[in-house]
Amino acid sequence: DEMFISTKAGYDMWPGPYGNWGSRKYLMASLDQSLKRMGLDYVDVFYSHRFDPETPMDETLTALVDIVRQGKALYAGISRWPRQAEEYAYAFLENHGCHCLLFQDRLNIFDRESVSSGKLQASIDAGVGFIAFSPLAQGLLTNRYLNGIPQDSRATNSKFLNTDQITPELIARIQKLSELACKRGQTLAQMAVSWVLAHKGVTSAIVGSSSPEQLLDTVKSAENISFTQEELDIIDQI
Known part of the structure; x- marks a missing residue:
């Protein structure tokens, strides 16, 4: 009762036509399996x-309605849906x-598609909270890449980020953001999360951590989400 727990379905979970995407069968089965693994009723x-x-x-949407009515989830959410589909889902x-x-979507200093496409505004108009994932751009907006690519970094071990993306130009931009x-009075990671939280309509940001200390450090981002127009202009220019 003191925790807020969410889970999701939409990508590969098991082989075959019913272990992926958004069919009723897949959503129901995926949630049932998640609840069993977590030892939860909802x-x-x-x-x-x-x-x-x-x-x-x-x-897909009727499955979400039924999942809530069955008590397996208290609330329904959608993630990464296109703008028109997002608005249809809300209605x-x-x-x-x-x-x-x-509504969950990617938002960070380097990737603002959810703003430019109007998806953030659509959630505001519908009274739907917006929760941002990847606020640190897969770790790019941290001090990990200020001096190049560490051997144990995500860029060397992840399918979502590769070393080809870490160009000298990008590192120079990251260094300028770190200076700001x-x-x-923040780390780069803290400022990156603060920038996301400063957007009107953004309810929260999803952050990962490899230690309690790292998480506590990131949480400090919420203590300073005020930016001057000059600071915002500098971030935009970078």
């Missing part, structure tokens, strides 16, 4: 984590007495 939020172009939206869920609680963060 989660606070269950997300449809990926828009499925092959499954009718009504099937569908609302009309079925299951207000969409959260220092002037604000």
Whole structure:
């Protein structure tokens, strides 16, 4: 009761046509398996984590409604849906007495598509919370890459980030952002999360950590989410 627990389904979980995407069968089975693994009767939020172009939206969304009505989740959410599908989902869920609680999408200093595409504004207009993932851009917006690519970094071990992306130009931009963060009395990671949280309509940000100390350090980001216009302009220019 003191924790807020969410889980999601939308990507590969097991072989075959029912272990991926957004069918009713997949969403129901994936959540049941997650609850069993976690030893829980319900989660606070269950997300449809990926828009499925092959499954009718009504099937995916009705599954979310039924999951909430069955008590397996207290609230429904969607993640990474395109703008038009996002707006359709909000209206569908609302009309079925299951207000969409959260929309999850990527947002960071380097990737602002959720803002430019209008997805953040759509969530604001619908009274839906926006929760940002990858606020540190897969670790790029930390001190990990200030002096190059460490051997144990994510860039050398992840399918989402590779060493080809870490160019001298990018490292120079990261260094400039770090200099601005220092002037604000923050680490680069703290400033990056603060920048995300400073956006109107952003409810929270999803952060990862490899230690309690790292998590506590990141949480300090919430203590300073005020930016001067000059600071915002510098970040935009970089």
